Amino acid sequence: MEKTLELKKEVTILFAGDSGDGIQLTGNQFTNTNALFGNDVSTFPNFPAEIRAPQGTVAGVSGFQLNFGSLDLFSPGDMADVLVVMNAAALKANIGNLKTGGTIIANSSGFDKKNLRLAGYGDENPLQARSLDKYRVHEIDVTKLTRSALVDSGLGTKEIDRSKNMFVLGFLYWMYSRSLETTIKFIQNKFKGKQHLIDANVKVLKAGYHYGDTSETFTSRYDVKPADLPKGTYRNVMGNQATALGIVAAAHRSNMQLLYASYPITPASDILHELARHKNFGVKTFQAEDEIAAAGAAIGASFGGALAVTASSGPGIALKTEAIGLAVMLELPMVIVNVQRGGPSTGLPTKTEQSDLFQALYGRNGEAQVVVISAHSPSHCFDAVYEACRIAVEHMTPVIFLSDGYMANGSEPWAFPKSSDLKPIKPKFAKPLENVEEKYLPYLRDEKLVREWAIPGTKTLEHRVGGLEKEKDTGNVSYDPENHEHMVKTRAAKIAKIADYIPQQTLAAGEMDGDVLVLGWGSTYGAIKTAVNELIAEGYKVAHAHLTYINPMPNNIEEVLKSFKKIIIPELNDAQMVNIIRSKFLLPAIPYNKIQGLPFTIQEIKAKVLEILNA
Amino acid sequence: MEKTLELKKEVTILFAGDSGDGIQLTGNQFTNTNALFGNDVSTFPNFPAEIRAPQGTVAGVSGFQLNFGSLDLFSPGDMADVLVVMNAAALKANIGNLKTGGTIIANSSGFDKKNLRLAGYGDENPLQARSLDKYRVHEIDVTKLTRSALVDSGLGTKEIDRSKNMFVLGFLYWMYSRSLETTIKFIQNKFKGKQHLIDANVKVLKAGYHYGDTSETFTSRYDVKPADLPKGTYRNVMGNQATALGIVAAAHRSNMQLLYASYPITPASDILHELARHKNFGVKTFQAEDEIAAAGAAIGASFGGALAVTASSGPGIALKTEAIGLAVMLELPMVIVNVQRGGPSTGLPTKTEQSDLFQALYGRNGEAQVVVISAHSPSHCFDAVYEACRIAVEHMTPVIFLSDGYMANGSEPWAFPKSSDLKPIKPKFAKPLENVEEKYLPYLRDEKLVREWAIPGTKTLEHRVGGLEKEKDTGNVSYDPENHEHMVKTRAAKIAKIADYIPQQTLAAGEMDGDVLVLGWGSTYGAIKTAVNELIAEGYKVAHAHLTYINPMPNNIEEVLKSFKKIIIPELNDAQMVNIIRSKFLLPAIPYNKIQGLPFTIQEIKAKVLEILNA
Amino acid sequence: MTTPTSNIKTAKDYATDQDVRWCPGCGDYSILKQVQSVLADEGVKTEDTVFISGIGCSSRFPYYMNTYGIHSIHGRAPALVSGLRSVRPDLSVWMITGDGDSLSIGGNHLIHILRRNFDVNILLFNNEIYGLTKGQYSPTSPSGQISKSTPMGSIDHPFNPLALCLGADATFVARAMDRDPKQLRSILAAANNHKGTSLVEIYQNCNVFNDGAFFVYTEKQSKPQSTLFLEHGEPLVFGEGNTKGIKLDGFKPIIVDLEADGVLKDELWIHDKHDQVKALMLTRFFDDNQNAENALPRPFGIFYETQRGTYEDALHEQLKHAREIKGEGDLDKLLAGTNTWEIN
């Protein structure tokens, strides 16, 4: 049968199924293949909170959204063009995210009586219901087709069923005119030494591909040409992975040992997992007994002259705040990574949110400023955490690095740097005194107000530090009133001065002196940038600025803000950054908030900006 | 010899000596006697950080400042009229706080060679130096006189020397025409059963009194008439004591058990000590293994239907933040007392500061608003903590109660209430369901948005709560996006609604529509009120408003603020409240900050307000 | 702990309407079932019972119990229990925790509740892994354990949980397993009847991240020679048909073959759950390599039980005593203090 080939600029596919259905793997494979092909890609995995919730229920649905295209993409797409569902629950959970006119590809054996009941559909199969009329529905009995493909494989049914996802993947490769090569390589690697599993999976993958070719129901294939990305060598990268790589790179470029001390917590644990695999880089990971111990270990390592990083998510960061205060007093470098999740308390552990900004800025006793830096996309995690390490080390201060569940688990193509292109990081280790009669002054400061890093093992620099207020220069304990005020102000001034050592604020989209500035921070970057670009294309005078440096902010930030008539600040929280901007600059910045554990859609941002423009 | 009697309106005496010299006791006795006499009094003890620092050094000096008068007093006085010093170090540490022309009463045996050297005075005795010409210096050899008074007592020298302070006290009673009665009673009580010690101390006390009468060098006596305080029955009270009493009173008035769970920390421990003495009120105190456990125990007790209070200071509060987040989610009542001290980190443990305001408001992960209430003076601790308990219980929410080292250890006369005059506190305990088929809905809310308190032991109300986001009404775990937004907003709205159940903001001094409003919170009350009253007397259009309710603020706060041309916010931190006001109301409030571990003086506030008035 | 009793109930009456969300095959299911049936057997009233947990797969437990319950924060359940029991000694309180929850982040609260001896039944679900966070090693994972956070094997020396608990002066210490429901039920009942903190370590299979960690103790083939069931007053015997026994050679436990060596049962070590030193020795039957020749079997049952006053009883006694000597507190007197004056 003749099939037509249609060209698409951009496609959003949403894979959904039981957490046991291999949805994340399918999504990642499809992403890698498209990325390698040259598309720009952006992904958004959405896990259930349960490890493995009861099969077939809505609570157990795992999702993976992928946007790929021949354009520059900054977000995984708002609504899906294609929804792939492995069972009824997956349909129920995700149908709201499918564009009108979109395509549903459904595994029909996932719509049997039991599945319908578990999904809460009652008796009627929705695939046959009128309500789906506005979509194109394709049913494929994936289970049956997979089983018949492997009837002679000698594998048990349970094992056979586990490769269903390969059938779907093969089918989609056919549909989007992609080669099977990357995935075949992946299978060979994954099942190395187990030839029968390699054969089975490849067979099912091909069966899916051929099904597309031969089945009568599918008449259209699509192609999405490579994107016009800047020249360079690319790879695909997830946010937590990029964070781990940025930390390794910082240790490498500064010639320091790395101690990564952490206690597992969703969604930060994957950084630990990734780092633990790189021991041959001299990476030391320490899984501490709790978050307090992890922060304490980082301080100990930092005192010893190592690059010290600790990571957690909100509830764990809460536990670290006392130790962070100590690091402020000791003026030792340390990076604290917070991969934010839905709060408060245990909240929504697998969902994304930006509600720990206040905690990062203000969540300590006493006047205890730290540097706060935020990444804005999966690959930007690399640059931002590298910068966090640089500032910590060169300015002798704790730095909080903010990521979130959305960028941590999302992925995108990354024109990764050469190691030699990375900005050098220069720890200011103190040298032994020449005159042994001299007394070492551990709290003497340079023009940046930064003290030296005098590490044990260095002769003549023996000194003691601690959490009590310290005397200027000597670092001895001091209860003197003026000295205290001096030290509080000096510690704050040291942080403020960092503004002289970071880049000026630029616009991510649009031009200065416009009607509306959309000011963002964190993982809202993609949605805002796309929305603003679309509005500009529609003729509006809007712009987008995105903050990487939150404390201190770039020196020109006030100037940027004041050049716009209105400022709107979209955040995945109940209005935090907006409060800081209002208080700092007395500007009537407008909050726009979403607190649903989900990222903004481009449409949401556009609509809000239009509302403001028309107000 | 004839002595003259001079009438004074107000006197500030500063007692200073080694921490072993009994300075705090002397100060407290003198305070009590004056208070009982009818003066208004206000005190400020100032401890060294060491338990008992090396004798004779400046680090070991303990101070106690007392302002007493026939006027209404709101602060312990800026500069002292009289400085009593037991040794050279005490002089050195405190001479800067004596008014020009003031009186120094010095124990001359505290100025021997050793003491001079330890105080860092070199060889010259400052009492004989020209630099003290601007003061009236009286030397008394207290040690020698005490020893001769007790030469026949049979006590050892060490024991004898321990009663030196009684000599000083006796002498001051003579000087200010006060009776010895209160202190004699105190001595009898303190040394009950040890008649020889009672006799010795009383003897020395009287010796001091008679010394004034007979010594040739003292020709003037003073009198300070009773103050014109509002009618009523008064007692003297310290802030931590008033806090403890307020908590007992709240438990009593609400007919609830009290669990006070705490881990010792300066300057909060005295609340624990006070409460532990009142077991016959059904008060249960639990000294937990750490602050986290204390907060956890409070939550457990609250779930069980008790009034649950936990207390600490900054570093310990840092540790409680995760648990406070849980209480936010569970919507259970709980009061968290923070007796603030100098930060960051261990900081200045025995000094006062107001730098944990940000921590109280923002120091948690996720959107986790709690109520924040602050006391403003020692006796006000009673009212404010009682209010904290009332709001916690009636609005089912954690409440942070802010005190600080200054008011915690300071004291003042208190027209204590009758128990029957206390506002009733009504816990909303849920009743068993009548229809057993019905399902209990633990998160159903009333018009205040408050849920019921369904305590174990009640039939038909079995239910489970937890830190994961909960479904509206049912309280079941829910990962639903809209439900999450609804719940975050509802929890915030519940807190905001409390504004309808608290008094409107009033002015502590001055009238609306003036030139400058001095907005304060916490223990700066006395200094601000006195300064503003003086400025008003001088004809300026200034006023003073003091916030007790920090979150939520009273409904009319914006109106109050906006009726002034300028707002100035003095704080013992690096500008916190001022940021909140600026962000909330976009008003260019002016910060005025002192970060020295010490309270503001009246003069400092006056000077600053004048500067703003003249700007 | 002892608990109030009520009309006859069945295990089902203790279940809630919430879907149980553990992975299919998880050992937690069996434990849930045994707890529900023990509560039924013991006639514990649902309205007088509180389950408090921390965070972890196991800590979801309270959601499935039709009693009062709190799913609290990671590691802190003992703190909540202490507060609750201080004010409500009338309730039956159960604490559910995992090896990470109670021995990693919560280790301090655990040892403190044991020394204070609050009356609570602690069920420690030990699966030697962090389940909820998807497979990092825990403080009970054996050294060398490959896990997400230890791809080259863990280098930590693991805790011996029961040795630690005895070191903290626990008054009731037992070990059970998910796959021996009968013994589990009998231990749970005994724990429930102990006044003071009862700690029951339950070996629980996490079939997703640490499948088979305890198979050597739970599976037919290896169970007889690797497990030792402790019965108070009975000799230590094990092996297929109980043909092996344990004898003490001075302080050294040695395995004897009852048939081949002709040793009589009464020459064997007789289990005495009130003997602390022997209990300590039993906790040291903890050879990591259960496949080694002559490895001591792993004991299951009640290692140690003793009577010591509970914290809450002492607390209530003290309040009573205070009232006896000072009289019931009079708030007006308290507010007035000892020195007052009038201003007219």
Place this chain on the structure above:
Amino acid sequence: MTTPTSNIKTAKDYATDQDVRWCPGCGDYSILKQVQSVLADEGVKTEDTVFISGIGCSSRFPYYMNTYGIHSIHGRAPALVSGLRSVRPDLSVWMITGDGDSLSIGGNHLIHILRRNFDVNILLFNNEIYGLTKGQYSPTSPSGQISKSTPMGSIDHPFNPLALCLGADATFVARAMDRDPKQLRSILAAANNHKGTSLVEIYQNCNVFNDGAFFVYTEKQSKPQSTLFLEHGEPLVFGEGNTKGIKLDGFKPIIVDLEADGVLKDELWIHDKHDQVKALMLTRFFDDNQNAENALPRPFGIFYETQRGTYEDALHEQLKHAREIKGEGDLDKLLAGTNTWEIN
């Protein structure tokens, strides 16, 4: 732990110019002096030594040592030590802590550092009180202790610190006292030479808030009959002129009078510091009432010592191994990952 040595130094070389700020008469002074002289004797280099403490009177210690030092936060010193030793196994690390610091708020970190066996010397200053916060009872205060927070007496059952440490699989456990400088020095030297975590509990008199808590062990009159000095390989003897001894009756220690009962020294319990069970039994010589007839004396000395690999050694081994099998990490390869593509 073993430490680098240097040119001869005297105790004075280890002192700083800071005024020592403990109360006059505090037991901490003696301990400071002994530590300084042991460091001198052992020839420890000041620049290669780090003292890390928590918060408490005792935790001021680092300020008085002319080495590197951190006065950290309450209870967390073991965490800082773990991080420091993970990256700097070349240093000599000492940890100073109090009974509140290490057994109340810091209990969890203490048991975890013991099981991990980082190479550090921990000196636990036990004064059975919170000194710095002015006299609340601590987890080692005996029940009934009257203190600021327990005016009617504490109702907590106190920890037996050494039993707890052995329960956490400590590899070196000893007890000393401030008022026996000679034994203290010899124990400190042994601790310094132990590779792994050495825990030394030191009874320290807080003469301001808990004066005399240990006088029964330290004062001439009562010391002989209430203390037992442990020497490896020697029989347990005590009493005036060492005329009493301890014998084992099965598992029960009994006191014998060497003269009156005519017991020979080699019938006595011979101290073997490598025997864990016996060490456990010695930690149970912990009768609270030392004045009781026939109370067992309190042991001082090294209870237990064993060799077990340290955490930092295993960590370094693993890194070495990783480099052996994967080669030194190449950052450019790592950044590129396994799948790259070009856009031209």
